[in-house]
Amino acid sequence: IADQLRNVLITGCSSGIxxxxxxxxxxxxxxxxxxxxxxxxxxxKEPLEEAAGHRLGKTLEIKQLDVCDEQSIKTCVNSIPDRRIDVLxxxxxxxxxxxxxxxxxxxxxxxxxxNFFGLVRLLKEILPDMKRRKSGHIVIISSVMGIQGILFNxxxxxxxxxVEGFCESLAIQALKFKLQLSLIEPGPVxxxxxxxxxxxxxKMDLSAADKETAEMFTNIYLKNYKQIFQSLGQSAEDVAEHTVKIILAENPPFRHQTNTLYTPMTTLKYADPNGDLPIDIFYKMVFQHDKIFSASLNFIKLLRWRSRKSFDLGKPSQ
Ligand SMILES: NC(=O)C1=CN([C@@H]2O[C@H](COP(=O)(O)OP(=O)(O)OC[C@H]3O[C@@H](n4cnc5c(N)ncnc54)[C@H](OP(=O)(O)O)[C@@H]3O)[C@@H](O)[C@H]2O)C=CC1
Ligand SMILES: CC1=C(/C=C/C(C)=C/C=C/C(C)=C/C=O)C(C)(C)CCC1
Incomplete structure (x- = not known):
């Protein structure tokens, strides 16, 4: 379908990515x-309408879809010509x-x-059509937290x-039907x-937690939250750009991390089969906070400087 117009259905378009x-x-x-x-x-819908400008009603149509409501998914898919969704x-x-x-x-x-059953509901409705046509690309906005946990998340x-376990299983079957499946894994956006x-x-009521936990959440997590997003965060447009490259790639990868500043963290997972290394490092970053946290922010700045070169996924399909 390289030179054909592709129907793309995207969920959650009121804001963000x-x-x-x-x-x-x-x-x-x-x-x-x-x-x-x-x-x-x-x-x-107004912010989307505004951003779409004159493409509205031409290359972009807005539709109602609640991923927690099977009927709403069915109604939306039925309203698409031939129910044809090339990229979900x-x-x-x-x-x-x-x-x-x-x-x-x-x-x-x-x-x-x-986050999970929303994807399952979508695929129950859309996957059978894709299998029948033996074509389609399923793109899932997962997260670095799809492969690595973070304190208080x-x-x-x-x-x-x-989501990741579900997709890893499904990807094997998808291959048999010539379908593509890609997980996009952004860090903070x-x-x-x-x-x-x-x-x-x-505004969380922390009274059910002990004092130490409540303080940990307020004084460590919430206190640094904004700074982490400021120093490490990407824009929604940046994640969108990565996602389009994945959609256009000749051989789209199964997993794609969008934030090169974050990859040192996720790499720790694969560096130690026992799984202790990332936990120890996160522990040190969080609890030897004064020393390590500022050191890691400096490290992030260094990485940001190093990663100016844009990513390359090889030849796009056209
Ligand atoms: N921001 C981040 O740091 C990161 C985000 N992600 C992932 O990216 C995806 C998009 O998030 P992001 O753009 O950041 O956040 P936003 O909050 O800006 O966007 C989330 C979108 O999902 C919609 N949504 C929520 N529940 C439903 C539902 N039941 N049915 C349909 N739509 C729904 C929201 O609609 P409404 O306006 O009605 O609530 C909104 O349009 C999410 O899957 C998130 O987990 C991954 C990594 C990092
Ligand atoms: C980097 C870093 C931290 C926080 C990371 C965060 C907050 C990541 C957020 C990711 C998101 C929001 C993904 C969404 O899917 C910690 C744990 C404070 C420890 C020090 C290093």
């Missing part, structure tokens, strides 16, 4: 994509931070339902690990996600 990606693909100079930009709440970008998701003692099972279930990391998660963290 989904919005940036929808707009970037709709503005493709070679007009290779017809974008179905979806969101659960159409009352939030599963992007809708939400964060959750804090000590588990202070989170309800209900809140945790909402995260799993959105226990349930969010679990939801992204679930400055979007509504960051703002929502931080605000929820700031």
């Amino acid at each position: 989904g919005l940036a990606l929808a707009v970037k693909m709709a503005k493709d100079e070679q007009k290779r994509f017809k974008v179905f930009a979806t969101m659960r709440n159409l009352a939030k 970008v599963s992007n809708a998701g939400m964060g959750l931070i804090g000590p588990i003692e202070c989170q309800s099972i209900e809140e945790m279930k909402t995260v799993m339902d959105t 226990d349930v969010y990391a679990a939801s992204k690990f679930a 400055v979007t509504e996600f960051e703002r929502k998660v931080f605000e929820d963290g700031m």
Whole structure:
């Protein structure tokens, strides 16, 4: 389908990565994509409409889709000509931070339902068509937390690990049907996600946690949260650019990390089969905070300077 117009369905386009990606693909100079930009709440469509400009109604259409609602997914897919989706970008998701003692099972279930079962619901509806056609690319916005946990992100990391385990299994079957499957793994990205998660963290009722845990969350995690996003964070447009390159790549990889500043952390996982190395390093970064944290921020600055050269995924398919 290299020279054919590709139908692209993206979830979670009211803000952040989904919005940036929808707009970037709709503005493709070679007009290779017809974008179905979806969101659960159409009352939030204005920023996307504004960013899409005159592409609206041409290379970009806005549709309602709630990944937690099977009927809404079905209605949306049925409204697409021939139900043909060449590229599915599963992007809708939400964060959750804090000590588990202070989170309800209900809140945790909402995260799993959105980040993990949201993807499962989409694929139950869309995968059979792709298999029948023996063509399609499934692109999932996962996270570095799909391969490595971070302090106070226990349930969010679990939801992204679930996504990765699910996709690793499915990728083998996908290969048999000539389908492509790619996990995009961003580090911190400055979007509504960051703002929502931080605000929820700031107003969290910490009374169910012991003093040491509550202080750890407030004085270490929340205190440094903004600085981490500032020094390490990417823009939604940057992640969108990586995602488009993956979509256009001749042989798209199964996993793609978008943030070269973050790769030293994830690499630690593969450097030690016992799994202790990344945990020890994260421990030192967090709890020998004064010395290590400033050292690691300097290290990040050095990496940022070193990583000016742009990434290269080889020859695009056209
Ligand atoms: N920001 C970050 O640091 C990182 C984010 N990611 C991942 O990137 C993806 C996009 O997040 P990002 O752009 O940062 O954050 P945003 O909060 O800006 O965007 C999330 C989008 O998902 C939508 N959404 C939430 N629940 C549902 C649902 N049930 N059905 C449909 N849409 C829903 C939101 O809609 P609404 O406006 O209605 O809430 C919004 O459009 C997520 O999967 C996230 O886990 C990965 C790595 C890092
Ligand atoms: C770098 C770093 C930290 C935080 C990393 C963060 C906050 C990453 C956020 C990633 C996100 C939001 C991914 C979304 O999917 C710690 C743990 C404080 C320890 C010191 C090093």
